[in-house]
Amino acid sequence: MLSRRSVLALSAVSLASCATGPSMNEYPPIVFVHGNGDNASIWQTTIWRFESNGWPRDRLHAINLPYPLARDDDTKAQPGRTSTAEHMAFLKAEVEKVLAATGAQKVVLMGNSRGGNAIRNYIRNGGGDRTVSHAILGGVPNHGIWAVPLPPLSDNSEFAGHGAFLRGLNQPVNAAGDEVAGPVKWQTVRSDGNDKYAQPDGLWIGQRGKDTGVTVASPELKGAMNVVLPRLDHRETSFSPAAFGAAFRFITGRDPATRDVVPHGRPVLSGRVTGLGLSSTDPASGSYANNLPLPGAKLEIFAIDANTGERQGGPAHSQTIGADGQWGPFAAAPDTRYEFVLSAPGYATTHIYRSPFPRSSSVVNMRPERVPAADRNAPSLAIMNRPRGYFDPLRDRMAFDGLSPPPGAVNGAGVSASRIKPTGLPRVLVAEFNGEKVVGRSWPLADGHVTVLELTY
Structure with missing residues (x-):
């Protein structure tokens, strides 16, 4: 088994070797997908960092899901909550708006936490394999926040790794057993152990002392470029300078000129x-x-x-x-x-x-x-x-x-x-x-x- 240092080193080497993707002259539109209970404003600093590296403002689009909380049980209607199907449909409509407005053939999708569930569902089941060039998933519970029965948590939650939704998304797509594959290029970004929703103990989901059935590596996907960033928390896997750097390099094949937010004019x-x-x-x-x-x-x-x-x-x-x-x-x-x-x-x-x-x-x-x-x-x-x-x-x-x-x-x-x-x-x-x-x-x-x-x- 690789040590933590080896995993981090391999991640850095793999990331540096990614030289594919659109050139900086193309500036593909990026659609940012927030997580559970969040809204578009969560991407403000990430948008600023892309702008600070020359990305046109009109090619950076953050969505606002009207009801951003997931249902407790994805199979049952719940006031003020969205199902996985509703979430996917909203994302699909937003992508189509961005394609129409920009004239682009494809978009980059970048999602945090629950937002990654919608991205994966759209690409696998909603036609996104034809409209998405790159999918970047930060802190996404790809194998669940828990993966064994933990009453009163529902086995039908979209966050249950043993539930129907995630089992469907994680079905192998080829003979190699990959969970994701082309033509979309995939990247996952996870913490080395500081993500509250990728923990073997159920402390952060009200199940202290109980085995969740997941590990700190649960956000990784076989077939994706899996990046490990040390000490980051669940949200920082998308919104930190390091996460921005990883995303920029994955899309363009080169390091950003800066990870800082560069002041510009009168805001x-x-x-x-x-x-x-x-x-x-x-x-x-x-x-x-x-x-x-x-x-x-x-x-x-x-x-x-x-x-x-x-x-x-x-x-x-x-x-x-x-x-x-x-x-x-x-x-x-x-x-x-x-x-x-x-x-x-x-x-x-x-x-x-x-x-x-x-x-x-x-x-x-x-x-x-x-x-x-x-x-x-x-x-x-x-x-x-x-x-x-x-x-x-x-x-x-x-x-x-x-x-x-x-x-x-x-x-x-x-x-x-x-x-x-x-x-x-x-x-x-x-x-x-x-x-x-x-x-x-x-x-x-x-x-x-x-x-x-x-x-x-």
Whole structure:
């Protein structure tokens, strides 16, 4: 059996030897497919990195699946959830739109986690073998998050490696026993052991101490170029600089000029405002994520002081969201920090603070918060959120309001948000993670306000 070092070395050699694929002059369209519960904005930094290496903005398309959560049982309808068949149909329609808009013959598909399930299903069962040149799968549970019966988890879940959906996708396609084959070129990207959904123990799926039947290598596919990137977590297998570098090289056959996000001009921002579906008519009963428009919501944007989070004058932008959920465009000032304020009936007034925007983006998607019943008596509520990765005190340098590690962060990369309840008068709050620093303010929860400090990197 190969050692971890050998696996990493072989992955690096295989990756470097990939010299096939379209030339940089062709710039094939890339369609980005988000994971379970996510939306198009998750690909913002990846899009910026492709742009920083010359990829035309109009050839980078990130989809928004209206109901991004998978069904518990893929064979049974469930409100606010999509089946594997519905997911595939949506992706197929999006690919056809991109082909029509660009005039290209084929697209590159790049998916994270559940997004890879839809990509594989489309290529195998939906005609994608004729419209896709490259498929790049980051952190995709190709052999399941669990592969043995683990009640109450359903054997019919699309994430069950022993279930009908994944068994069908993993059927050999040739005499060599490959699980994927041409004409599509395939790449998988996995962690060397830090992916919460590729673990032999069921800790992260509520089955602590139970054997899941999968291994850290379960995202690999026979017949694909299987890349191992050390220390990355489940989301970073798609959204980190290293994952970008692997994808760029796989598509073009050469290294990118840079893995950094290169600032460019005066950023123009836009995106979508979406809401949360209710599991019942009572807002306290729980919510589920969706990517449906939230018409009637109000968005205000304020420039803020970089050190204190205090507003510097009145709104720089104000807008009531229409039926399509779109907001913007807003011409932001380079290097300026902003406070995004969302208000809508049934939601807390949500104050979102982020790092400055180095480039334009059309996927600055936002969603207001609902306050859980357990938090409603707190003086204030603040959330530190890292959409494109997780917190790991064994790996990362981080602090939230001076607390290090942030409350809720546990060893092992499995938590992406931290919540605190600051006391006293409204004051400055700081979130720090591996060199990124987000500055904001606390707001009184009694008046229905919540603070979100959202990390970009």
